[in-house]
Amino acid sequence: MKNLLLKLWLFIAPSVFLAAEYEYYTWKPDTWGDSYGKSPQCMEIPEDLRLCFNVGYNQMLLPNLLEHETIAEVKQQAGSWVPLVHKACHPGTQVFLCSLFAPVCLERPTYPCRWLCEAVRDSCTPIMEAFGFPWPEMLSCDKFPLGDVCISMNTTSSNDTDMISPGVPSVCPPCDNEMNIDAILDHMCASEFAFKTKIKEVKIENLDRKVTLQKKRRPLKLGSMSKQELRKIVLYLKNGADCPCQQLENLGSNYLIMGRTVGKQYILTGIHKWDKSSKEFKKALKKLKSHKCPGFDTAFK
Known part of the structure; x- marks a missing residue:
């Protein structure tokens, strides 16, 4: 069966980071049906889910890919990451996080590519460590797929020149x-x-x-x-x-x-x-x- 390829232009709020083109590929892990007590449902992303309300799509899967079963739990956990997105340590931070907290509604659950995780991790870890937080185990990049069937960010985007170099913040x-x-x-x-x-x-x-x-x-x-x-x-x-x-x-x-x-x-x-x-x-x-x-x-x- 051919993989479903969807190209989405994400228009992110300027206060968060510059817009970029992201590519979405479907991928179904073998454990999806065994990991959740509930069948995934599609729902509107609520306005008070600040991390993902403006991410570029309107509906999300619940339970999400971090095993949060209620929207209240998603809001509580996702809210902690809003300050990191505001720091704009990497253009793909919001999309990477929202692919897990508020995954886009496709036929099958779709995880972020490992390289995207590594790029966000390497750029944002210095920022997190400045606040006394390490990169969390729940976002360990080796959990995510290496191949083409995953959420990716277009590396040819003209915004690449605006990316902040890992470990070199322009201000403390x-x-x-x-x-x-x-x-x-x-x-x-x-x-x-x-x-x-x-x-x-x-x-x-x-x-x-x-x-x-x-x-x-x-x-x-x-x-x-x-x-x-x-x-x-x-x-x-x-x-x-x-x-x-x-x-x-x-x-x-x-x-x-x-x-x-x-x-x-x-x-x-x-x-x-x-x-x-x-x-x-x-x-x-x-x-x-x-x-x-x-x-x-x-x-x-």
Whole structure:
């Protein structure tokens, strides 16, 4: 039987990444019927599934290819990946992730090509590690097919020149923050603690930057951190010795600083200028009290 070849032009929102041509090939794993208790059903991609609502097709298969059986579970897990897509570490990030979280409705389930997984992994791992997250086992690239029968991205696209080189971010990821509500909330959700303070000193330490803070700190979110720990905290910008971070060059301003505990270090995951003249910033601060974050710890296992 001849493989079904569908060519789709995906028009991705400019705020996410540039549009590219993607090729979809059908492929049916032998284990599909044995892995799920429910038969796959086609359903509309809901608007609040932010990761995939604008991916370029309107319907998805459920259960998906990550064995999520309910749309509520898909939303909860997929929401954790929205900040990574916003970082635009690879043009194929959204399509790769949505091929698993919200697979396109074809006659048979279709997995991403292994090379696409490897390209996204190699480009995005430095960004993830800057936030204290490794590439997760559930997205291990050796799980995906090598052959032609898989979701692929057209390597001749004119957008190839816009791809970010693996491991060479144009700015330190925690510093590349747009002053808008979604960006601030995404960084807050990727963080375990957040507070308002000024920076006292920044030093290079190995491949990292060591960020010493002023003593006066106003907590917004502490997680499991005690107030005593907050008083002693020193932050590290992982692999940030050489990448540009304008915020760390201006020691006179107040900042909204966010971070996570990784091992014995406190990792800087976001830094926004504390700008009460910005309507977006003021709205974000107001939303922080009621905003419900996705479960990052479970999604990145």
